[in-house]
Amino acid sequence: MRHLIDIMDLSIEELDEMIAVAKDIIADPEKYAHKCAGKKLATLFFEPSTRTRLSFEAAMYELGGNVLGFSEAQSSSAAKGESVADTIRTVGCYADIIAMRHPKEGAPIAGTRRSTVPVINAGDGGHNHPTQTLTDLLTISREKNRLDNLTIGLCGDLKFGRTVHSLINAMSRYPNNKFILISPDELRIPEYLKYETMIKKNLEFVETDDLENAMPELDILYMTRVQRERFFNEQDYLRLKDSYILTPDKLDNAKEDLSILHPLPRVNEISVAVDDDPRARYFEQVLNGKYIRMALILMLLEEAKRNPVPDWQKQ
């Protein structure tokens, strides 16, 4: 049985396969409309989320399956003090696959310790969000028809932005990608990512605070929101939240085939006026999120069918 906790749990071959399945779903949705008939997905959201939860639920419905779950910890047994491991094991008695979001980092690993069904990490605090990265990879693959030889600008909160960390990790596995890391000093990527991944893997990267200067080079511009919930100190949040706001004039010297991505929700870091620019691809990205989640659910259910006994029961 497989789970998806971290994007690095998937090999390049598995990623390629999943992206290929997602593209096939887009081309012929009818072929997949009953693939999960009789199956149930549990969405366990210990932390509120709109798009990720709805994306998972829409994905399961489009595969012909059903959905159950909760959308905040207060309406779950976690409010009574139940452990994550017990909640997951219990829900495994009702559902065939689980997507969970939790504010604590590493919670999905605790959840898999006694799980009898595949668990998908739908975000654990500021740590990982692998299905967003799958979404990003499918979007880049559809936009550029490749995942290598790209110059990727990541802009905004690179310190707490889990989607940024996962995307760097994922794109670092494809050759000749260059990263331009655009952020205020206080929100630069964490030291461990810089030293233990980027420098260790000999990746080409530049750290800068100048978005406009970096713009002409970029194939992909990945904007992020400065997230209020990641700050212990409100003053720091207020000081940094408006660091980068993308407006149409800043795109004047951008490439014609630039793709602007954003994991959403946005606050004000991309002006609404940019939405009409054909290079703005963030709403297509949302749609891609549903398709790649469909491909992921199919892969994990298929794997669970082949290998139904979880590792902890084998020991």
Place this chain on the structure above:
Amino acid sequence: MIIGKIEDGIVLDHIQAGQGMRLYDILNLDKLDCEVALIQNAPSGKMGRKDILKIDKLIDLDIDAVGFVDPGITVNIIENGERVKRGKPELPERIVDIVKCKNPRCITTIEQELPQVFNLTDRKNKIYRCAYCESKAK
């Protein structure tokens, strides 16, 4: 300063000066009912200054914990007043329930009976990271 010989026990030598107390805490030596001596800043030809721990009992030593604190420590096993074994610990690939994750956002801060697991992610710099949240062990 004179600390007597031990008959049956363990001497942890060549502890980096200043790390003795940390090792004492990590090994939970305060829970033992035997004599334990911590010598700090002892002169050392090789290290300048070093710490030494003497335990007057053959306890089940958590060798991973010793290796985690410093793989340069020398472990001496004493039986009948004689040293019968001497060696240095390996830097363990994984440590379990030796140190706690200090990240307030980590699941280990709230989940009951979850083992505290850290993996060695950078051997050269001896960096361990929490198996759950990937924060650095401190």
